[in-house]
Amino acid sequence: MATQKRIGLYPGTFDPITLGHLDIIKRGASLVDHLIIGVSNNPAKNPLFSIEERIEMTEREMDIVADSNSATIEVKPFNSLLMHFAEEVGASVIIRGLRATSDFEYEFQMTAMNDKLNPDVETVFLMADPSLQAIASRLVKEIAIYDGEIAKFVTPSIRKNVLKKLGKN
Numbered sequence: 001m002a003t004q005k006r007i008g009l010y011p012g013t014f015d016p017i018t019l020g021h022l023d024i025i026k027r028g029a030s031l032v033d034h035l036i037i038g039v040s041n042n043p044a045k046n047p048l049f050s051i052e053e054r055i056e057m058t059e060r061e062m063d064i065v066a067d068s069n070s071a072t073i074e075v076k077p078f079n080s081l082l083m084h085f086a087e088e089v090g091a092s093v094i095i096r097g098l099r100a101t102s103d104f105e106y107e108f109q110m111t112a113m114n115d116k117l118n119p120d121v122e123t124v125f126l127m128a129d130p131s132l133q134a135i136a137s138r139l140v141k142e143i144a145i146y147d148g149e150i151a152k153f154v155t156p157s158i159r160k161n162v163l164k165k166l167g168k169n
Helices: 019-029 051-066 082-089 101-117 137-145 156-165
Strands: 007-012 034-040 072-078 093-098 122-127
Touching (some): 007 019, 019 034, 019 051, 019 093, 019 122, 034 082, 051 072, 051 156, 082 101, 093 101, 101 122, 137 156
Parallel strands (some): 007 093, 034 072
């Protein structure tokens, strides 16, 4: 009897994708057979990059992660309730990264609500690597806007994308 494929979902805005995101993706991929990176199209967050740009950047960075895992990785956009998207893609687990206790409050509430929507989809939290805990896309953009160096927070190709988008290349 064939075992059912474990599908995980790691959702986010990824505006831009950071080294912290890549760490969670790499570690999350070791927990499932297939990992879907759900790129949220939430205009309320006023993203710097379009959904198409964020998908392209995220797909490009998956080459770094794919080599170290047996899980297949797929990048997909979504513009719906997270639980609806998880059901649509057949995910049995949602993977979330935690950086600090401030993340925990929000994630705790989200997990409780998601459990009410579908108790069959489990949420798994992965603590960010201590060296990456301070990284947030919002802060990466702010640092770049004010001419600070972002090389410690993103890959070289993402750094180029951010600087180009801000007209600082």
